[in-house]
């Protein structure tokens with residue numbers, strides 16, 4: 001839920017996905033890519049990480065970023081812990097810490113051997129969000145670890161989204177908000193599309209808030225101009 005405080009606007013964005021899909025690494029890389037202040041966002045504090053020895057997230061990671069062009073806009077960016085036993089904490093990170101989440105980036109471990117695990121986490125996310133993805137909660141997908149062998153393709157994942165009713169036909173007015181699918185690598189040295197995917201979810205969350213009153217804006221006049 002968008003929050004207003006001292007004249008500033010806070011949006012909460014969440015990276016969600018199966019264990020070790022790369023959520024924490026993505027946030028670290030986003031931090032490292034933006035800390036020089038040359039992009040649209042800049043971190044305003046160090047990353048907060050609550051993890052186990054070995055790196056698995058135990059509760060959450062959080063980074064706070066400020067828009068460099070609209071200085072009143074801040075993004076609180078979280079990751080959930082992927083380990084299966086931590087479901088209650090994932091739910092808490094989604095709806096309790098700071099505020100309810102405004103937008104979700106689903107992080108897939110693209111290795112084919114994890115196909116079913118990714119679906120399991122997508123179902124869990126649908127449940128936690130009460131089926132509000134796309135309609136009320138902007139949603140995009142990162143097929144991460146694309147630098148590895150035997151990875152799933154965009155088409156494979158679109159089929160999963162269709163099966164889960166997270167993909168709208170061209171005749172549906174929500175079609176323009178179908179999740180963009182990014183094929184990413186989160187490792188800093190080989191980084192691919194980490195900033196670009198964040199930029200897109202930030203853009204969508206702003207549009208839902210400003211033009212949709214918290215829902216996907218479907219007024220044709222608005223969306224025709226916005227998506228050009």
Ligand SMILES: Nc1nc2c(ncn2[C@@H]2O[C@H](COP(=O)(O)OP(=O)(O)OP(=O)(O)O)[C@@H](O)[C@H]2O)c(=O)[nH]1
Nearest residue numbers: 019020021022023024025056057081082145185186
């Ligand atoms: N090859 C490759 N490895 C990656 C990539 N992203 C993350 N990793 C590695 O995958 C492992 C897990 O990464 P994390 O960022 O801790 O994954 P996570 O999703 O935060 O894991 P949990 O907190 O346990 O849910 C680490 O060894 C990372 O270096 C990637 O794009 N490519």
Ligand SMILES: [Mg+2]
Nearest residue numbers: 023024056057
């Ligand atoms: Mg993590």
